[in-house]
Amino acid sequence: MERIVLLGPPGAGKGTQAAELTGRLGLPHLSTGEMLREAVRSASPLGREAEQFMSAGRLVPDDLVLGILRDRIARPDARDGFLLDGYPRNRPQAETLAGLTALDHVLFFHLPEEALLDRLTQRRHCPRCGRIYNLATRPPRIPDRCDDDGTPLERRPDDAPEAVRTRIRTYREATVPLLDYYAGRGLLRTVDATGSPAEVTGRILRLLGR
Ligand code: AMP
Numbered sequence: 001m002e003r004i005v006l007l008g009p010p011g012a013g014k015g016t017q018a019a020e021l022t023g024r025l026g027l028p029h030l031s032t033g034e035m036l037r038e039a040v041r042s043a044s045p046l047g048r049e050a051e052q053f054m055s056a057g058r059l060v061p062d063d064l065v066l067g068i069l070r071d072r073i074a075r076p077d078a079r080d081g082f083l084l085d086g087y088p089r090n091r092p093q094a095e096t097l098a099g100l101t102a103l104d105h106v107l108f109f110h111l112p113e114e115a116l117l118d119r120l121t122q123r124r125h126c127p128r129c130g131r132i133y134n135l136a137t138r139p140p141r142i143p144d145r146c147d148d149d150g151t152p153l154e155r156r157p158d159d160a161p162e163a164v165r166t167r168i169r170t171y172r173e174a175t176v177p178l179l180d181y182y183a184g185r186g187l188l189r190t191v192d193a194t195g196s197p198a199e200v201t202g203r204i205l206r207l208l209g210r
Helices: 015-027 030-043 045-056 062-073 091-100 114-121 161-175 177-184 197-207
Strands: 003-007 029-031 082-085 105-110 124-125 131-133 188-193
Touching: 003 062, 003 177, 015 029, 015 030, 015 082, 015 197, 029 030, 029 062, 030 045, 030 062, 030 082, 045 062, 045 161, 062 091, 091 177, 105 177, 105 197, 114 124, 114 161, 161 177, 177 188, 188 197
Parallel strands: 003 082, 003 105, 029 082, 105 188
Antiparallel strands: 124 131
16 A cells, blocks of 8 residues: 655646546545535535635635545545545645655656646536546547546646646646655655556556656
8 A cells, every 4th residue: 555646747647547547546636626516516615615715826824724635535445545636736734744654655747838828728527527638638528528428528727828827827826836845855756647547557567666
């Protein structure tokens, strides 16, 4: 069992890979973005507070995110291992995480910036089951419907161009410094995130010695 963090810019494929790896590695997928979107859908107090930050492409304040992460990571299925997707996003979050649990690997998804914009504009997701599609490279079988449950696909509000620009800038300013932080701790493993989802999965499994 391993404790793995997925780190990388928006659109690099962290969510897509986590969905694939969760079954292959037998590890739960913990996505703070998904947890927050769920809170927004259910209009909980947290969701109502988080929504304004998310739709603008900004980070939700650390204390709000920490609350949901701490609860999730304490659940029995995550005790011995997990795939953590979307956390940490800045240095204070990394330090908080270090106080909660040890890590085995931090997988850094490396991708040129042009590719990110392409992937984010083509991205659609199922609001019901969370499955991720790409209209160009991984379209649904029936246009605009989820393959699994037929729900109409949606575009994430934060995939609109203005929010995307903010998310990429936030990534550069707040998250990129974590590469040095984790490299210095001997945890950083860089993955070439170009190519098809299957190619990237293959690279990750090799890197993990599977
Ligand atoms: P994601 O699905 O990981 O792209 O996250 C979507 C949005 O949720 C982000 O743009 C942030 O607004 C918020 N979010 C997710 N994870 C975090 C985090 N660790 N810290 C702050 N905000 C977060």
